[in-house]
Amino acid sequence: MAATAQNMEQLKALIAIFTPPAKAKRTKKVAGTCVKCGSHEHLHRHHITYYPPNIVVLCRLCHSRITGLNTKGSLVAGGNKVTRTEYTNRLRIVLWKWFITNPWPNKRRVSRTEVRSILRGAKFVVELRSTKRSRQHYKRTNDLANQHRTPQFKNHGMLGA
Numbered sequence: 096m097a098a099t100a101q102n103m104e105q106l107k108a109l110i111a112i113f114t115p116p117a118k119a120k121r122t123k124k125v126a127g128t129c130v131k132c133g134s135h136e137h138l139h140r141h142h143i144t145y146y147p148p149n150i151v152v153l154c155r156l157c158h159s160r161i162t163g164l165n166t167k168g169s170l171v172a173g174g175n176k177v178t179r180t181e182y183t184n185r186l187r188i189v190l191w192k193w194f195i196t197n198p199w200p201n202k203r204r205v206s207r208t209e210v211r212s213i214l215r216g217a218k219f220v221v222e223l224r225s226t227k228r229s230r231q232h233y234k235r236t237n238d239l240a241n242q243h244r245t246p247q248f249k250n251h252g253m254l255g256a
């Protein structure tokens with residue numbers, strides 16, 4: 096009996112070696128069809144919003160398109176995922192509504208100008224920094240990182256002196 100139990104332990108250990116790690120199991124197969132194009136292949140879960148979670152099934156291509164649209168949308172409109180959940184949700188919902196009701200244009204990505212016109216069409220109010228100010232912001236950030244040419248930094252120093 097003891098020998099059998101020992102064999103069982105060895106067998107279990109052997110099985111464990113050949114069992115793929117838990118991480119591999121995490122990639123659960125998503126069932127259903129892409130809600131955008133009806134594809135059955137390479138299905139992903141897409142969060143229309145994160146808080147609260149509002150999830151739909153999309154194929155890989157449609158998922159990459161809406162994700163790109165959301166990224167561009169947050170660049171155009173600004174937005175802060177941490178402090179402005181409600182604002183981000185409204186932005187994501189506006190872009191989702193456009194995405195699900197319009198055929199995707201005959202190109203890989205939509206431009207910022209098009210995203211701006213989608214937001215205007217939905218009367219989405221850009222409450223945070225405009226794109227121009229956001230460009231200035233990023234420029235300032237880059238300038239600060241490069242301390243040799245930072246006009247703001249120099250002016251500040253002169254005012255302080």
Ligand SMILES: [Zn+2]
Pocket residue numbers: 129130131132133134153154155156157158
């Ligand atoms: Zn699709």
